[in-house]
Amino acid sequence: MSTHASGLTPLPQPQPKLADHVLDLFSLKGKVASVTGSSSGIGLAVAEAFAQAGADVALWYHGNPKAIEHAKTLSEKYGVKVKAYKVSITSSAEVEQTIKQIVADFGKLDIQVANAGIPWTSGPLIDVEGDEDWHKIIDTDLNGAYYTAKFSGQQFKKQGSGSLIFTASMSGHIVNIPQLQAAYNAAKAGVLHFARSLAIEWAGFARVNTVSPGYILTEISNFVPIETKKIWWELIPVGREGQTKELVGAYLYLASDASTYTTGSDLRVDGAYAAP
Structure with a gap:
């Protein structure tokens, strides 16, 4: 009998049962999705898109309790179950307990989006006193992704199925200018290779x-001076920043049965910034 290169998986594997209609392939009805960092910005937009597609959704937040209001609004608007969970993404124990609670509350976990992250705002690395800023970025943007992956992966293995989607960044592919953000770039490059x-x-x-x-265009970049953004616009081939709604299709594809043969892939949604 032929086996996979790892020697662990008999070949061939059974084919998935897929819907005939393309729109049904993108449906998330009957699925449970969990999104870290979803009290605002990209995470909230993704969570709403999943609810629109029919999924029950777990919102994760830390310092922004508006997620509780968002959960109520999304549930009433789209007729799905939505709950908010307060979690420190830098705590392995809290992440583990939250995923266990989500499974207890919803019955399973089909989709996990590891989205929580923070930007680097401290400038040139060698000019920063101490190591606190570095550790804050790595602990949130890389270690937080690791904790989320580890414990959601354990649940996926129990179920025999699941889809994990990381929010990486074009900054994992290129070095941004004019801002200097080596720590953030390193963390996101780590996320990309970790996912692969x-x-x-x-x-x-x-x-x-x-x-x-x-x-x-999210709150995370509100601190950026307009002079810097003008440089960004000149460097982005399409000449502008994107909207969160222009991202959600990528997440929906990777979460849904439309992508059952897609794994180890990265979808850049960057207005061709990293293309040249």
């Missing part, structure tokens, strides 16, 4: 992919 590695490890039971946004 997990896609191989989990090929027998779950899919792992990434979305790499470019400059997106």
